[in-house]
Amino acid sequence: MNQRLQAPLSELHESDAFARRHIGPTAPDEAHMLRAIGQPSRQALMDALVPPDIVQDRPMDLPPALSEAEALHELKTIAARNRVLKSFIGQGYYAAHTPGVIQRNILENPAWYTAYTPYQAEISQGRLEALLNFQTLVCDLTAMPVANASMLDEATAAAEAMALARRSAASPSSTFLVHPDTHPQTLAVLRTRAEPLGWQLDCPADDAAFHAALQAPHFGALVQYPGSTGALCDWRDAAAHSHQQQALFIVATDLLALTLLTPPGEWGADIVVGSSQRLGLPLGAGGPHAAFMACQEAYKRALPGRLVGVSVDSQGAPALRLALQTREQHIRREKATSNICTAQVLPAVLASMYAVYHGPDGLRQMAQRIAGLTATLAHGLQARGHALVHDTAFDTLTVRVPHAAINIATRAELAGVNLRKVSESALGISLDETSTPADVALLLRLFGATATPVLDSQAAPLIPAALQRHSPYLTHPVFHRHRSETAMLRYIRSLSDKDLALDRCMIPLGSCTMKLNATSEMLPITWPDFAHIHPFAPADQQQGYALLDQQLRQWLSRITGYADVSLQPNAGSQGEYAGLLAIRAWHAAQGQPQRTICLIPSSAHGTNPASAQMCGMQVVVVACDAQGNVDMADLQAKCEAHSDRLACIMITYPSTHGVFEDSVRPLCDLVHQHGGRVYVDGANMNALVGVAAPGAFGGDVSHLNLHKTFCIPHGGGGPGVGPVCVAADLVPYLPGHPASTTASPVGAISAAPYGNASVLPISWMYIRMMGAPGLRHATETAILNANYISARLQGHYPTLYTGPGGLVAHECILDLRPLKDSSGVTAEDVAKRLIDYGFHAPTLSFPVPGTLMVEPTESEPLSELDRFIDAMLAIREEIRQIERGDWTRDDNPLKHAPHTAAQLLQEPWPHAYSRQQAAGQTALAYKYFPPVSRIDNVYGDRNIVCTCPPLAAYLS
Numbered sequence: 001m002n003q004r005l006q007a008p009l010s011e012l013h014e015s016d017a018f019a020r021r022h023i024g025p026t027a028p029d030e031a032h033m034l035r036a037i038g039q040p041s042r043q044a045l046m047d048a049l050v051p052p053d054i055v056q057d058r059p060m061d062l063p064p065a066l067s068e069a070e071a072l073h074e075l076k077t078i079a080a081r082n083r084v085l086k087s088f089i090g091q092g093y094y095a096a097h098t099p100g101v102i103q104r105n106i107l108e109n110p111a112w113y114t115a116y117t118p119y120q121a122e123i124s125q126g127r128l129e130a131l132l133n134f135q136t137l138v139c140d141l142t143a144m145p146v147a148n149a150s151m152l153d154e155a156t157a158a159a160e161a162m163a164l165a166r167r168s169a170a171s172p173s174s175t176f177l178v179h180p181d182t183h184p185q186t187l188a189v190l191r192t193r194a195e196p197l198g199w200q201l202d203c204p205a206d207d208a209a210f211h212a213a214l215q216a217p218h219f220g221a222l223v224q225y226p227g228s229t230g231a232l233c234d235w236r237d238a239a240a241h242s243h244q245q246q247a248l249f250i251v252a253t254d255l256l257a258l259t260l261l262t263p264p265g266e267w268g269a270d271i272v273v274g275s276s277q278r279l280g281l282p283l284g285a286g287g288p289h290a291a292f293m294a295c296q297e298a299y300k301r302a303l304p305g306r307l308v309g310v311s312v313d314s315q316g317a318p319a320l321r322l323a324l325q326t327r328e329q330h331i332r333r334e335k336a337t338s339n340i341c342t343a344q345v346l347p348a349v350l351a352s353m354y355a356v357y358h359g360p361d362g363l364r365q366m367a368q369r370i371a372g373l374t375a376t377l378a379h380g381l382q383a384r385g386h387a388l389v390h391d392t393a394f395d396t397l398t399v400r401v402p403h404a405a406i407n408i409a410t411r412a413e414l415a416g417v418n419l420r421k422v423s424e425s426a427l428g429i430s431l432d433e434t435s436t437p438a439d440v441a442l443l444l445r446l447f448g449a450t451a452t453p454v455l456d457s458q459a460a461p462l463i464p465a466a467l468q469r470h471s472p473y474l475t476h477p478v479f480h481r482h483r484s485e486t487a488m489l490r491y492i493r494s495l496s497d498k499d500l501a502l503d504r505c506m507i508p509l510g511s512c513t514m515k516l517n518a519t520s521e522m523l524p525i526t527w528p529d530f531a532h533i534h535p536f537a538p539a540d541q542q543q544g545y546a547l548l549d550q551q552l553r554q555w556l557s558r559i560t561g562y563a564d565v566s567l568q569p570n571a572g573s574q575g576e577y578a579g580l581l582a583i584r585a586w587h588a589a590q591g592q593p594q595r596t597i598c599l600i601p602s603s604a605h606g607t608n609p610a611s612a613q614m615c616g617m618q619v620v621v622v623a624c625d626a627q628g629n630v631d632m633a634d635l636q637a638k639c640e641a642h643s644d645r646l647a648c649i650m651i652t653y654p655s656t657h658g659v660f661e662d663s664v665r666p667l668c669d670l671v672h673q674h675g676g677r678v679y680v681d682g683a684n685m686n687a688l689v690g691v692a693a694p695g696a697f698g699g700d701v702s703h704l705n706l707h708k709t710f711c712i713p714h715g716g717g718g719p720g721v722g723p724v725c726v727a728a729d730l731v732p733y734l735p736g737h738p739a740s741t742t743a744s745p746v747g748a749i750s751a752a753p754y755g756n757a758s759v760l761p762i763s764w765m766y767i768r769m770m771g772a773p774g775l776r777h778a779t780e781t782a783i784l785n786a787n788y789i790s791a792r793l794q795g796h797y798p799t800l801y802t803g804p805g806g807l808v809a810h811e812c813i814l815d816l817r818p819l820k821d822s823s824g825v826t827a828e829d830v831a832k833r834l835i836d837y838g839f840h841a842p843t844l845s846f847p848v849p850g851t852l853m854v855e856p857t858e859s860e861p862l863s864e865l866d867r868f869i870d871a872m873l874a875i876r877e878e879i880r881q882i883e884r885g886d887w888t889r890d891d892n893p894l895k896h897a898p899h900t901a902a903q904l905l906q907e908p909w910p911h912a913y914s915r916q917q918a919a920g921q922t923a924l925a926y927k928y929f930p931p932v933s934r935i936d937n938v939y940g941d942r943n944i945v946c947t948c949p950p951l952a953a954y955l956s
Contacts, residue, residue, distance in 0.1 A: 016065050019774030022516055022766075023781050024861035030781070033788040033862065037807075042780045046691065049783065049807050051662040054697040060690055061558045065771030068520040074768065075761060078551075079529035081544035086439065087418040087534035090396050090430025091228060092154055092183045092751070093286070094278040095532065097433055101485050102280060102353050103526065105492045106346075110713075113346055114502035114517055116509060117717035120831065120841050121321035122313075122898050122930045126495030127349060127716040128320035131308045133478055134276075134290070134352035136947040140473035141258040142272040143265030144294035146946055148305040149322075150276075150348035150718065151291035152340070152570050155189035155751035157273035158222060158252055160304045161293060162190060163337045163614075164271060165220030165248035166199065168299050173217035173247070178203040179210050181227035185751045186252060188738045190222070192747035196584060196616035207233075214241040222250040225264065226257055229389055229428060230396030232467055239268030255279060255292075256433075257394045259360070259367040262467050271295045278432060280354030281347055282526070285545050286535030286752020287570055288719030288759060290348035300324075300944070304338035306717070310949050311940025314896070315903065318949070319932040321940050334619035339573040339610035346715030353492065356482050360474035366433055370395045371461035373440055374431050378462060380444045380453055389426060393462040396430040398422055399447065412446050418537055419446075476948040498931040500840050501716075505926070506864045508789075510658065510811040510843040510853025511605070513686045513708035515782075517762070520769070521711055524761040535752040536739050545757055548764055553723075555767050559775070560682075560702055561693030562725035566734040568748070570755040572683065575703025575722025576611040576650075578749045582701060582726055582733035583648050583677045584615050585745050589733075595675065597642040599649040601630050603656040603847050608681060617647055628657035628801035630667060639674040646676035648701075653694065654684050654809035656847045657801040658786070668698025677701065682725075685709040686857065687783060687810035690776025700727045710763035721756050721763070781858035782810040785865060789854055792869050796876040800851060811855035813848060820850065823882040824889035827852055830875055835898035836920035837871035838928045867926070878917075893918055901929040 025033065030042065039045040046055075066074065087095065098107070106112045118124030118131075131149040138147035151157040162176055176199055178187055187203060194201045202218070204210040214221060221242045226232050239249040248270040256278055264272045277289035295303055301324060309323025355363065374395050378388060381399055389398035401408055402425045409427060412419050420428030429443060437455050444453045474480075482488045501507075507514035524530060533542060553565040569575040580598070587595040598612040601622045609619045622638055623631040630651065639646060649671045654660045661667075668678045680699035686709040688694070694702045706712045706721035714720075726734060736744030737753040754760070770778065790799045790812040797814040799806070816827040827850050831841030843853040856865055875894070882892050889895070891912050896903075899918045909915060919927070 016771065016774050017067055018518070018769035019065065019771070019777060022518065022770065022774070023778055023858050024864070025781060025785070029862040030784065033784055037787045037791040042784060045784060045787065045807070046780055048805050049660050049803060049809065050691055051660060051664065053665050054692040056690070056692055056696065060772040060775065062555055062767065062772045065774055066768055068769060071765055071768045072520060072523065075524055075765060078547050079524065079527055079544050081547060082529045082533050083541040084528060084532045085413065085416050085418050085537065085541060087283070087537060088429045088431065088443070089418050089420040089534050089536050090428060091420060091536055092185070092275060093283055093534055093536070094430065094432035095283060095434040096278050096280050098280045098282060098350070099354065099357050101488050101492070102350060102357060105489060106350055106353060108522070108526070109496065110503040110517065111496040111499065111501050112349065113522070113713040113715050115499055115716040116507050116512065116514060116714050116840065117342070118322060119844070120835070121319065121935050122832065122932055123500040123835055123840060125320055125931045126498035127345065128308050129495055130349040130352050131345065132310070132320060132946070132948055133356060134348045135308055136476060137352055137355045137474065138255070138292045138294050139947050141255050141263060142253065142294045143263035143471065144269070144272050145297045146300045146303065147292055147294035148303055149308050150343040150345065151273070151293050151305055152344060152574065153287060153289060153751040154183070154252060154273060154275040154291045155186040155748070156574070157291040157293050158186045158250070159189050159193040160338055160340065161250045161271045161273050162193065162220055162222070164295070164299060164302055164304065165250060167302055167337045169219040169248050170246040171217060171219040173219050173245070174198060175200045175202055175218040177210065177213050177218050177221040179223040180204060180206060181229055181231055182222060182224045182252065183228045184738050185748065188748040189751065192581070192749060193614070196581065197614070198616065211238065214238055214245070217245055218242070218247050220248045220250055222252060225251050225253045225261070226394045226396065229398040229422060230393045231390040232261070232392040232394060232463060234466055236267045243268070254394070256363065256367050258469070259364045259473070260371060260394065260461065260463060260469055262469050263471065266471065271299070276348065276351035279351040281350055282531035282758065283534050284531055284758025285533045285542065285754055287756035288344050288347050290344040290351050304340045306343050307946055309940050310945040312936050313932040314934045314936070317932060319935045321935050321937065323940055323944055323946060333606050334609040334613045336606070336610035336613060339577060339607045339614055340571070341573055341607050342571050342720055343718045345717035346719060349716065355474065356479055356491070357488055359479050359483065368461065370431050370433065370435065371463065372459050373435055373437070375459035375462050376455050377429065377431070377440045377443060379456060379459060380440070380449070381447055384444070384448050386447055391462065392464055395432065396428060398426050398428050400426055408446060413538070415442065415446060417442065417446065418534060478948060500928060504928065505839055506856060506860050506868055507840040508842045508854045508856050508868060509840070510813070510855040511656065511683055511846070512843065513705070513855060513857055514714065515686070515711060515857040516859035517711055517713040518766070521762045521765040524765065525758050530758050530761060535754070535757070545754055548760055549754055552760060552764050556704065556723060556725060559689055559693065560704070560725045561695030562702065563728035564731045564734065565723050565725045567721065567723045567760060568735045568737065568750050568753065568755040569703065569722040569724055570750045571718070571720045572703055572705045572722040573607050573611065574749050575724045576607055576681070577614055578724040578735050578746070579679055579701035579703055579726070580611055580615040580617065580648070581746045582724070582730045583679065584617070585733040586677070586730055587647055592675070594645055595647040597645045598647055599635070599638055599671070601651060603628060604650060604652060605656060605681070605683065608650045612650065622649070628655060628659060629661045629663065632663055632667065635667065636670060639670055639676070643674040646671070646674050648677040648679050650679040650681060652681040652683055654687050658808045658811040658813055658853065659801050659803045660809055665697050672698070683708065684810065687779060689779045690772060691779050695725065695727060700730060701725065706763045711766040712759050712762045719756050719759055721759060778858040782856070785856040785858060785860060786810050786812050786854070788865060789856055789869060793872055796873060800848060811853055814852045814854060816852060817850035819879055823879050825879050825882065825894050826850065829894040829897065832934055833875050833894045833897040834871060835928070835930050836893070836918070837874070838920070838926040839868060839871060887912055896934070898930045898933060900931065900933050903933060
């Protein structure tokens with residue numbers, strides 16, 4: 001046996017078995033790597049890199065590490081504190097069955113959950129096709145021409161739609177109307193989003209007042225269809241009245257209901273939003289679930305989030321890519337109207353596959369069954385003397401029960417049932433895919449039936465004739481051809497085979513931390529005690545989630561040095577936004593609301609200025625010096641110029657350039673002297689855990705990316721969790737929620753109180769199994785791996801920014817710009833050529849155009865690091881052949897990369913280089929053939945097709 005595999009990692013005890021599996025290099029590997037970079041030990045490396053004035057002087061106060069079995073057992077006891085009742089609460093969340101073939105082969109399959117955002121489209125064709133199916137599903141059911149590839153949740157999607165309306169509407173008004181029968185959590189998030197931008201949110205008291213308000217100036221109006229309490233309204237006239245005011249009409253809807261209801265696109269909607277949760281995704285206490293946004297053609301270039309489009313590759317074959325990438329909101333920086341730079345890809349894939357699995361007939365039959373049971377329940381309640389608030393319904397009834405709501409709800413809980421407490425005199429009941437006639441009988445008994453009622457199994461739905469759907473949907477063959485499980489299984493496998501994910505190779509993306517998502521961390525997310533909890537179930541049924549939340553917040557506070565944390569933000573962008581809102585609210589409470597200047601270094605990620613703009617702040621850019629560090633002289637000048645109005649500075653540490661700047665503590669002190677607060681972006685926290693704590697070296701606020709540093713999978717571009725961490729005096733300004741008893745002037749950030757709650761066990765497991773020594777060792781190894789790559793490639797691809805001794809943090813930026821002059825080769829050419837060698841490319845042209853930013857993480861073993869280095873060296877030799885004139889600048893393996901198997905088999909061979917050279921000279925065991933060659937981005941943007949096209953060559 002290889003001696004490396006037998007050696008334990010230094011400084012880790014035998015009880016720390018999981019850490020030894022999480023960290024890639026062994027002790028002999030580590031010694032080899034240290035020699036390569038010229039450091040005697042890992043500690044010496046850290047001493048040379050990290051400024052001594054920020055180094056933690058004591059270990060993190062975390063529980064000792066547990067083995068995988070021990071941690072799973074402890075988490076089981078926490079999950080058991082939850083009580084799983086049958087929830088008829090509705091309010092946008094419904095129980096659903098996840099087909100086994102989808103759960104096992106997508107949700108639990110690392111080929112799907114370890115993939116990264118599909119920025120390298122040639123190696124993302126599988127998940128891009130699944131997302132195109134999702135967009136087609138949304139467009140067909142809503143009857144809208146354009147839909148994006150998912151949003152974070154329904155409430156956030158509604159807020160994004162409000163911002164899109166403000167940007168696109170001709171009306172000069174600052175008023176946004178919301179119908180009172182909108183989900184309360186959506187209204188709460190809308191209020192949070194509108195206030196800092198000065199928009200007036202008007203939610204009239206009743207339906208009549210809403211229709212009257214439509215006659216007055218407004219820039220947008222939102223209605224729920226079906227209503228939160230179940231009503232089915234004809235909104236045609238309302239949409240027309242909004243349009244008369246030059247406003248946009250927004251509809252929050254239910255995809256399953258739209259199989260039976262006239263879709264919004266047929267009666268005047270401009271934007272349609274909602275959630276796909278009930279299409280096969282567990283409740284999970286609120287997430288992650290894929291929301292959606294669809295819009296009219298006129299607004300597609302202002303649409304937030306991602307849009308999958310059909311283009312062609314270099315051979316003329318159809319190929320998929322993210323369309324209009326340059327219009328992504330965060331690229332617009334301080335001019336953005338959204339900071340969304342991610343999505344809910346894995347949940348969107350699940351929802352799309354659910355539609356593929358059931359097809360249009362299956363979905364319609366499901367909806368008809370739910371509507372029929374709802375009508376049966378309605379007739380039974382009325383027969384027993386109960387009045388219904390509405391006489392129309394799809395799946396939800398609201399029952400008037402004067403003076404009896406609490407008693408009936410209490411009796412229901414004792415019977416294992418949750419009802420929605422709409423008011424003191426009304427209860428809501430929502431049926432779903434899992435509902436049965438026995439459930440209807442039980443509900444009727446709870447409302448007074450003295451014996452088992454006789455049910456009318458053929459009851460007609462309570463859908464008015466004018467609102468019944470007649471148009472077809474899901475006509476594309478993909479929604480018809482995979483009826484058998486064999487066909488479905490093979491379709492899923494065919495898509496995953498097209499992609500490169502972490503289960504096949506290292507994904508060396510700088511700033512994105514593609515580390516191991518251990519199987520033991522993933523197991524709990526499908527446990528029934530976590531998966532089947534309604535986000536608005538009573539608190540005593542969510543004690544397991546409450547304890548999980550408490551422990552994880554406590555651990556993250558101790559890791560970061562902050563006083564408290566909120567786990568509600570369901571993406572890093574939302575964590576940024578929540579943190580800036582806390583700073584804004586704190587300044588207002590101090591009587592200084594004029595503090596609206598946000599200083600941001602020029603190197604910052606685009607979400608930083610976008611988040612600041614969304615909080616009503618004015619961005620002032622701070623220069624960076626030639627070494628990529630914040631220019632302290634320019635910072636001082638900006639602080640002095642804006643001292644009375646300075647709200648905060650946003651920095652990333654280590655810097656976006658991959659360097660531990662030694663001026664970070666003086667930077668924090670300088671901003672504090674001028675009355676500002678310091679926001680430390682947690683994107684690079686993987687270089688700090690156990691080494692330095694932002695809350696201890698001067699930070700006031702940070703967001704963390706649990707989908708980076710703390711092992712929640714990227715899932716092809718989502719889900720994520722972006723907790724916000726704050727100093728003690730900012731704790732009162734953490735996000736609130738209408739379903740929570742904790743008041744906050746900031747309000748709700750996400751639809752659910754715990755955000756993407758069902759993936760929190762992943763990070764809990766990671767911290768619990770690593771312990772403080774393991775977490776610090778992981779940080780140091782991530783830094784060691786990055787320096788090893790930088791050192792070995794130094795003579796071939798210089799590292800652009802370094803710290804003392806030429807060292808870097810956990811990532812390094814390789815400067816490829818000189819190669820363009822010497823050979824015509826660009827950084828994109830190298831990125832595409834890496835595909836031929838079986839690698840996902842590093843981060844391309846960020847933060848510096850013409851560069852590659854490499855982050856290997858601690859999870860990668862030495863063999864994989866060396867394989868990547870060997871590939872980069874081989875590519876550099878290919879570039880030298882171009883420089884020597886052996887190949888022309890137009891006909892060489894880099895310019896035509898990546899090469900498909902079909903290209904390598906074509907006759908005659910049209911290139912000056914050989915087929916073997918085209919293939920990348922890679923060992924067969926690692927060989928990956930991309931399904932398409934290089935994609936034409938310009939063609940895709942000029943000819944936008946964002947639903948399944950009628951192209952025989954495209955069909956899988």
